[in-house]
Amino acid sequence: MNILWYLGAFVLALGLLIVAHELGHFLVARLCGVKVLRFSVGFGKPLVTRRFGRDGTEWMLAAFPLGGYVKMLDEQEGPVAPEEVHRAFNRQPVGRRAAVVIAGPVANLLLAVLIYWGLFIHGVEELRPILAQPPAGSAAARAAIQEGETVRSVEGNPIRSLPELRWEVLRLAVDHQPVTLETVNPRGEIAFRRIDTSALDVSELEGDILRELGLALFRPKLRPVVGRVAAASPAETAGIRAGDEVVAIEGRPVAAWNEVVEAIRNSPGRPVTLDVLREGRQEALAVTPASVEEGGRSIGRIGVAVREDPAVHAGLTFQVRYGPADALGRAISQTWDTSAFTLRMIGRMLVGDLSARNISGPITIADYAGQSARLGLSHYLKFLAIISISLGVLNLLPIPILDGGHLLYYFAEVVKGGPLSERVMEIGQQIGIGLLAFLMALAFYNDINRLVFG
Incomplete structure (x- = not known):
């Protein structure tokens, strides 16, 4: 039963992300006058196919759900009737081709903005950043953190919730920067706690950054019922x-x-x-x-x-809710910050500052999907937003076969004054396929390693 729940949450999340991504390509292609022949969610054997629209586009659901594609009219992939040549993708100016390609990743980023916007307008219950007594010998213990202290700011940036605290600490700790917390205790006394992160092994970092530093969430003593x-x-x-x-x-x-x-x-x-x-x-x-x-x-x-005590629970949580304009601004900011941080972490991984064990595959993602779905709709939507951002950013990497690789080709075309030779693009495709195959194998290895050895 648990496996079905996790699998269902994973397939739903993946389906939504694929549809958003491919819909971006589809809509901009239509806007640029390109004829779309097929819109497929999944690869392999077709399970369901329908044709509709003025161009008779084939809409398809395929057996292997780890991806999707939009097939456009293109002279490089087959003969094109003379009266439709002007609608072929390869005949479009480089600017239009680039717009069609970049629309997929942008659609994923816009989906994240919409999710965050909806959550911020509706309201999200968050935990207050109230700290527990840190474990002896931890970085938080050396900073003299006391049980019951509430974090008010990190390096001068105001903090309202536990996720905000985690985000601000993570941004600083991955660069081994000291983290200064402004805290207030139950008596109203304000203190500044400086946490040394120099001993943190970022290259092997896994799990919750707060736990690694000894910053634990305060939990009141509840009856064991x-x-x-x-x-x-x-x-x-x-x-x-x-x-x-x-x-x-x-x-x-x-x-x-x-x-x-x-x-x-x-x-x-x-x-x-x-x-x-x-x-x-x-x-x-x-x-x-x-x-x-x-x-x-x-x-x-x-x-x-x-069994929760409503009185105790009310003191530890609060509702985060904004008006439509403020919510949109915060949604854009959240998406931008997460995208930039994702790129930073990819860069750190490429130079060896971050362990490749942090690369996750479908098994781990399915696990997170199931866990977040069990916690409630808001948690599942947050998970969906983060994965959508990751998908958008990763697709923009300049790796041949990804959207970013096509954009790299178009940039070279502009600089060169003409398209690259088929031989060069073929070599690039082979390199891209090899690199993606390696990354997928590494992701599966990490997944299985976590599953078997913990």
């Missing part, structure tokens, strides 16, 4: 029910929910005995946590959530 049990989860299999209160784990008394979480996280794939109080009777239940990968290590999960 189960609020929800996921269907087909290890907890359901073990007979755990909503309303059960965990009183002991492996014979050790439990007083707060965080103790339950810690014990389960530390037992991936190993049976754990929970003593629960149910309707006045104590029962011992054996559960084996599923092993999942997080931050480069395996942790245990059983598929339960705590």
Whole structure:
């Protein structure tokens, strides 16, 4: 059941991103007077085909969903009737061809803007940046961070939510810049905490940057009462029910929910005995946590959530909502910043400053898709926006076979004063295919490595 959920979330996300990308190519091609012969979501054997529109464009859903394409009238791909030569892609001025090519990645970036815009207008529940006591010896502990402090700014940039804190810290930490936090404690006392990031091994960085520095989110002590049990989860299999209160784990008394979480996280794939109080009777239940990968290590999960205290929850979260104009500005800014950061990280990876293990393939993306979908629509939409930005940026890289590679050819055509020879473009295509095959193999290797070894 879990696999179907994750697969469904992945296929839906991929389908939306492919449609947006190819629709960009399609609409601008039509705008430039180019005849579109086929619009395909997926590769390989056609599953569904329909023809409609004034040009009789074939709309196709194919069997292999990892991509799509728009096929245009082109003399380089087959004979073209004399009366339609003016609508062939290869006959268009270089500016129009470039516009058609760049429209796909731009459509992905615009999709991200639209998603963020909608989220900011509708309102998103965010966590306040309230910090827990950092682990001993961590960078945050050396900076004298105290439990209950709320971060007000990072290097003078105002901070309202945990995602904003994570983003600002990440931007600085990847360059080993010190991070100065302005914090306020529950008594209203303001302090400036300077976190040294020089010891952070960015080349091997995996997982949450805040956790790597010891910046943990404050979690109030909640009674260890189960609020929800996921269907087909290890907890359901073990007979755990909503309303059960965990009183002991492996014979050790439990007083707060965080103790339950810690014990389960530390037992991936190993049976754990929970003593629960149910309707006045104590029962011992054996559960084996599923092993999942997080931050480069395996942790245990059983598929339960705590019974929330609305009063406590209200103090830790708030609604982020803006008017249409402000929301659009913030959506554009968020998309721009994420795009620029993605390019920076690609550059760092190329020069060896960042581990190639950070390259993810479809298995990891499917995992993130499923996890974000389980957390709710807003989380899934944020995931979709980030992947859409990544797809747009990656397609603009000057690698032959990608959109950016075609743009590189067109730039060379402008400089040279004429198109490149077929031989040069053929060699470029071969290099591009080889490079993409290598990257895909590396991504699959990383996925399988995470899956098997955690």
